[in-house]
Amino acid sequence: MKPSNEMDLKLILSGVGGQGVLFATRIFSESALALGCDILGSETHGMSQRGGSVISHLKIGVYASPLIRHGTADVLISFDEDEVYRTLAFVRRGGLCFVNSSRGDFWDAGVEAYLARNEITAHSFGADKIALELGSPRSSNLALIGYAVSVPQLPFGHDEIKATIERITPSRFRVVNLEAFEAGYRREQ
Amino acid sequence: MDAFGCVRRCFAIGALAARNHLLGELRQEVLLGNEAIARGIVESGCHVVASYPGTPSSEILPAVVRFKKELGLATHVEWSINEKVAYEVALAASYTGKRGAVIMKQVGLNVAADPLMSSAYTGVKGGFVIICCDDPGPHSSQTEQDTRFFAMFAKVPALDPSSPREAKEMVKAAFELSEKHRMPVILRPAIRVSHARQNITFLPVQELERPADFEKDPGRWAATPPFRYILHKELNKKLASIEEEFEKSELNACDEGQDHTLGFIAGGTSYSVLTDTLRELGLDGRFPILKIGTPHPLPQKLVADFVAGCNQVLILEEPDAVIELQVLDKHKVLGRHNGVVPSAGELTPEVISQIVTAEMDKLGLELPPETDTRELATLVADLDLPVRRPRLCPGCMHRAAFFAMKRVLGSNAIYPSDIGCYTLGLNLKAVDTCLDMGGAVTIASGLYQAYHQDGKDVPIAATIGDSTFLHAGVPALANAVHNQARFILIILDNSITAMTGMQPTADSGILADGRQGQRVAIKDLVRACGVGFIEEMDPYRVRDFEALVKRAREYSRQPDGGIAVLIAKRPCVLYDPTPLQENPVRVAVTEECDGCQYCQLAFECPALVLNEALDRVVIDRRICVNCGVCIEACPKECIVEA
Numbered sequence: 001m002k003p004s005n006e007m008d009l010k011l012i013l014s015g016v017g018g019q020g021v022l023f024a025t026r027i028f029s030e031s032a033l034a035l036g037c038d039i040l041g042s043e044t045h046g047m048s049q050r051g052g053s054v055i056s057h058l059k060i061g062v063y064a065s066p067l068i069r070h071g072t073a074d075v076l077i078s079f080d081e082d083e084v085y086r087t088l089a090f091v092r093r094g095g096l097c098f099v100n101s102s103r104g105d106f107w108d109a110g111v112e113a114y115l116a117r118n119e120i121t122a123h124s125f126g127a128d129k130i131a132l133e134l135g136s137p138r139s140s141n142l143a144l145i146g147y148a149v150s151v152p153q154l155p156f157g158h159d160e161i162k163a164t165i166e167r168i169t170p171s172r173f174r175v176v177n178l179e180a181f182e183a184g185y186r187r188e189q
Numbered sequence: 190m191d192a193f194g195c196v197r198r199c200f201a202i203g204a205l206a207a208r209n210h211l212l213g214e215l216r217q218e219v220l221l222g223n224e225a226i227a228r229g230i231v232e233s234g235c236h237v238v239a240s241y242p243g244t245p246s247s248e249i250l251p252a253v254v255r256f257k258k259e260l261g262l263a264t265h266v267e268w269s270i271n272e273k274v275a276y277e278v279a280l281a282a283s284y285t286g287k288r289g290a291v292i293m294k295q296v297g298l299n300v301a302a303d304p305l306m307s308s309a310y311t312g313v314k315g316g317f318v319i320i321c322c323d324d325p326g327p328h329s330s331q332t333e334q335d336t337r338f339f340a341m342f343a344k345v346p347a348l349d350p351s352s353p354r355e356a357k358e359m360v361k362a363a364f365e366l367s368e369k370h371r372m373p374v375i376l377r378p379a380i381r382v383s384h385a386r387q388n389i390t391f392l393p394v395q396e397l398e399r400p401a402d403f404e405k406d407p408g409r410w411a412a413t414p415p416f417r418y419i420l421h422k423e424l425n426k427k428l429a430s431i432e433e434e435f436e437k438s439e440l441n442a443c444d445e446g447q448d449h450t451l452g453f454i455a456g457g458t459s460y461s462v463l464t465d466t467l468r469e470l471g472l473d474g475r476f477p478i479l480k481i482g483t484p485h486p487l488p489q490k491l492v493a494d495f496v497a498g499c500n501q502v503l504i505l506e507e508p509d510a511v512i513e514l515q516v517l518d519k520h521k522v523l524g525r526h527n528g529v530v531p532s533a534g535e536l537t538p539e540v541i542s543q544i545v546t547a548e549m550d551k552l553g554l555e556l557p558p559e560t561d562t563r564e565l566a567t568l569v570a571d572l573d574l575p576v577r578r579p580r581l582c583p584g585c586m587h588r589a590a591f592f593a594m595k596r597v598l599g600s601n602a603i604y605p606s607d608i609g610c611y612t613l614g615l616n617l618k619a620v621d622t623c624l625d626m627g628g629a630v631t632i633a634s635g636l637y638q639a640y641h642q643d644g645k646d647v648p649i650a651a652t653i654g655d656s657t658f659l660h661a662g663v664p665a666l667a668n669a670v671h672n673q674a675r676f677i678l679i680i681l682d683n684s685i686t687a688m689t690g691m692q693p694t695a696d697s698g699i700l701a702d703g704r705q706g707q708r709v710a711i712k713d714l715v716r717a718c719g720v721g722f723i724e725e726m727d728p729y730r731v732r733d734f735e736a737l738v739k740r741a742r743e744y745s746r747q748p749d750g751g752i753a754v755l756i757a758k759r760p761c762v763l764y765d766p767t768p769l770q771e772n773p774v775r776v777a778v779t780e781e782c783d784g785c786q787y788c789q790l791a792f793e794c795p796a797l798v799l800n801e802a803l804d805r806v807v808i809d810r811r812i813c814v815n816c817g818v819c820i821e822a823c824p825k826e827c828i829v830e831a
Contacts, residue, residue, distance in 0.1 A: 069538030
């Protein structure tokens with residue numbers, strides 16, 4: 001097995017203000033750091049945070065720039081049904097895409113054909129529903145992360161992500177965040 | 190050593206940091222670029238740090254406060270009233286032999302240009318570093334100006350980091366350079382350094398025993414014009430010797446390449462983006478790259494030797510052509526002067542890869558196939574996704590004030606405004622101008638004079654935030670009163686600098702490190718400017734606030750009247766949500782709503798949404814904060830308390 005501190009991954013996370021895009025990015029970057037990897041990322045601040053689109057770039061491995069170029073991201077995790085379309089151009093041929101949606105027929109037909117032509121594996125998962133059932137709509141990001149981690153192609157394991165969530169979540173959200181993550185991991189739609 | 194006689198670096202600092210981390214010797218943390226810069230300031234033993242907030246620089250000072258507290262240091266930190274003031278407070282520390290740092294965004298240096306130009310002549314004593322963050326794009330600024338041009342203008346050195354890690358190291362280099370040559374030194378991180386995140390190794394803090402010791406030297410610190418001529422000659426000498434030093438500095442480095450048909454010169458973020466892009470295009474190590482960390486003064490010999498060794502040289506830098514302009518012989522140079530590099534906007538990975546691909550095409554080099562995303566742009570455009578423009582938050586007090594102001598004064602009044610969250614009053618058509626910090630008051634004043642000259646009375650209502658008023662509004666108001674201008678000035682006092690991340694203002698009395706300082710009340714300042722009509726009110730009381738606006742308008746027209754100032758006062762809902770939690774006003778839309786959408790246009794609260802199936806407006810409960818102000822926003826009285 002490839003030693004984990006040689007991980008090489010380009011990850012885009014997208015959504016709108018208030019969905020916890022930056023917290024989700026922290027979970028992956030802190031997990032990578034715990035494995036001994038170098039991380040470099042870029043995030044949105046300032047006026048665009050007032051209800052605008054939020055996009056976060058995360059590069060794990062040896063990189064110089066924090067920005068990911070269109071067509072080169074290995075993975076896209078989007079917490080919003082519109083923002084996923086806006087950020088899909090980042091994903092490379094053969095990449096992975098996760099979107100927070102409970103609609104089985106989520107994708108627009110034209111885009112679905114594009115995904116197939118470029119061998120991009122797209123998963124839609126109703127993370128909002130899980131979070132709502134747990135009585136914590138704001139934990140939806142954790143449920144989607146749980147689902148993404150359950151997919152073998154994502155180079156992060158259940159235990160290391162769980163450990164990071166335990167470590168960096170403020171205490172009052174810890175239990176519900178872990179519950180959302182586990183429910184997502186078990187794919188309880 | 191390579192063909193150009195300089196060191197190949199390639200992530201040396203990163204590799205070192207990672208090794209130290211694995212050995213468990215030093216603490217490592219994922220930091221924002223701005224936090225890494227703060228760590229660099231603290232590790233450099235800096236004694237006085239002053240700043241005025243502004244994206245993308247705002248996170249530096251709070252991180253200095255964090256490290257100061259963790260380490261129990263006596264560092265003086267302050268949110269100054271504006272950038273000029275911050276500059277001079279930190280500069281004076283340097284007069285005494287201590288280390289000083291001043292932090293601002295790029296347009297902040299316009300405000301601090303006066304002391305910058307002068308202190309370049311006088312020089313400094315203790316290390317003095319100006320950290321000025323650029324915003325190519327721009328993402329959150331009124332211009333894309335390049336701070337490195339200011340360095341040229343003032344004749345001071347500028348360092349340009351390409352990553353958070355390097356930014357931290359460069360802070361230290363900047364202090365040493367400043368102390369050695371007794372010069373102010375500019376560190377210019379661009380937004381993609383300031384708002385990048387990277388794992389950073391913590392190093393021990395340099396302990397500098399520097400008791401304050403101001404040595405009188407009037408020929409320097411109080412130099413008159415004849416002495417200024419001497420200081421100018423001294424400055425030129427310093428700059429020449431710094432250029433000499435930069436020729437051999439490790440802040441500039443060369444990445445070797447075997448193919449000299451093309452070479453790259455790049456600095457800052459553009460260097461990082463170029464490095465990753467070349468690797469992705471399978472060109473890693475093929476072409477030589479000269480990384481410039483010291484764009485001013487440019488090490489001319491290093492650059493000339495590099496250019497001589499290549500058939501052509503492509504220069505990548507942002508936001509402007511500062512290195513390119515300094516290159517004396519441009520016949521081999523590709524860049525902005527010949528349109529190879531765009532002259533506006535950010536050099537994103539997409540832009541840089543397009544430039545590089547076009548050059549490879551000219552060289553006849555075939556590149557590996559890449560994912561073609563062009564068709565996706567059309568497919569996504571066809572989806573007609575809703576545009577997400579920034580908007581004032583639900584419950585924002587600015588909205589209530591704007592709504593009342595507009596309902597009284599209408600669309601024919603002129604509404605000069607200013608820099609802050611409330612610029613988003615554009616969406617309510619309550620903002621007609623936004624020039625610079627404090628511009629609301631001066632533009633209102635000048636508009637009045639222009640119309641008054643023609644014997645015309647046009648209602649003018651200016652809006653300005655509390656922090657912006659303190660920053661540059663006070664002299665503007667004194668000037669307007671003195672010159673007998675007449676208009677309404679609404680000071681939107683939400684008790685905090687909200688847009689840039691909740692920094693306390695002088696009106697609150699709270700200091701940068703959370704301690705209580707002396708309060709400077711806005712109302713007292715307005716009174717001291719000679720204003721004869723001053724009223725303060727919570728704009729949530731929309732009807733009462735409207736009555737105030739009417740009275741203010743009358744005062745501005747009556748023979749013995751003048752400028753009327755209204756202070757709209759209520760804390761920012763993000764900063765202090767408790768008043769709404771304690772007294773929520775839950776609203777509902779009645780079935781009589783006919784979906785006219787007046788409320789959405791005139792009040793523009795994100796929590797008021799049109800339900801197309803019902804053909805009426807409904808409340809989005811997920812984001813409504815129960816402020817109840819929208820009850821006033823329906824002329825048909827269909828929004829009611831539930």
